[in-house]
Amino acid sequence: MIEFVEVTKQYPGSKVPALNNVSLQIQRGEFVFLVGSSGAGKSTMLRLLFREYLPSSGNILFLGRDSAKMRPRELLKHRRRIGMVFQDFRLLKQKTVFENVAFALEVVGRSPQEIRLEVPIALAEVGLLDRAKAFPGELSGGEQQRVGIARAIVRKPTIILADEPTGNVDPENAWQLMELFTQINRTGTTVIIATHASDVVDRLRKRVIALEKGRIVRDEKRGVYGYES
């Protein structure tokens, strides 16, 4: 479903490329960990997948379609197939849990009826239905991230991209979050997670792509974190 062909990404003003000649394929329904130290190129890879950036050279194909050739409407469609989860949650503080999740549907023009129907389903899936009226500030980090996940899945995306989703969460909650991601993956959603959580990676034994200085140094079907942490 996703293919990187000799992708290099160089940010303006930096001498070393963030990604250097990376080629890989990810199939529909896969669960992938991107690991590597900070600055290895994990976030860049996610941003390229969201097509927030274009590669400096090489091609990224989604279902055979070159990301650089997407027209605005197509790009919007592409992004709407993706659910994003962030390390800092990116919830809107002045909106309730329900409203934050509903926002994902509002911005793509879904009807109020649909919103009333879909939001509780997503909240139930992450186990926060009873906190629907709370504001993000009243929730723990783990709970906030679960709202973030609910917001990402409420549109039933084909791909979930998560950048350090457990980075601001204590270990126990981190486990619960990863549990959630595997559950989501079981329904057929492709999940790609950039992470430093070595114990989680080691326990789950999913595909692990290790990056170092913008290159893939390891790509194992049932891999481990493989770094000192």
Next chain:
Amino acid sequence: MRRNFWLAMVTASMIAVSIAIFGVFLLLSVNVGQVMQNIAGNVEIAVFLEDRADTNSVLSAIKGLSGVAEYTFVSREQGLLDFGQTLGEKDLFLVLAGENNPLPNMFRVRTLDATLVPAMADALRKVRGVEAVDYGEDLVAQLLNMTRWLNSMFLAISLFLGLGAMLLIVTIIRLSVMARQEEIGVMKYLGASNWYIRLPFILEGATMGLLGSLIATLSLGAVYFRLTSNLQNGVLPFLFRPVTEVAALWPIFAFLLLLGFFLGIIGSLLSVRKYLREVRRTA
């Protein structure tokens, strides 16, 4: 919008001030134009006849010219009386009456439009029996020049003010964009279209623009009509009467309203543009 209520009010009043100043210039320009027209429209062409000229043939030549608004024949006797009268003493030149009268017969010709005067004068000079033509060349040329100059000055100042108002809107909406930067970022990650993100800001800009220009036109209108009705009753000679016909004024006020509205829209489009710019290969 609710959160930035006072900021929006400040913007609206700044827009109101800019638009009002612009409106003042527009009204001034219209009035100056009117005064110029009045003055220029009163320019007469004096056509002096040769001593033995056939008055009737000159008359029919004048009738044959296009653009003539009116004409009057002034006989040399009448001319002498008029001349005396302008000097305040009707009988001053009585001694010159009859054979001693130095004045020629003449026609006074008025054109439909001041701009026709020079050409008309040239045409009249060529008529057989006309000795000389005079219309105060310098005055007309100066008036036309001055009108042109004033109009371009008004235009320049207006452009300048319009630009200022626009910058103001851009700045203030950018503040409100910045206050919602986080929300915009989230919207983008949630796959909102650019128009979806822009729309609230455009509405905000348009509202401020319209509100500002509404305040401006209403107060400008009130002040203007108050002022002109005072002047109208007063002492100003006909030439300097202000423009008060609704037909001449409503386009100005409608234009000011639309201007505020579009300044608001364009300003907000410019403010959000930076935040919606799509990535490029090099970005």
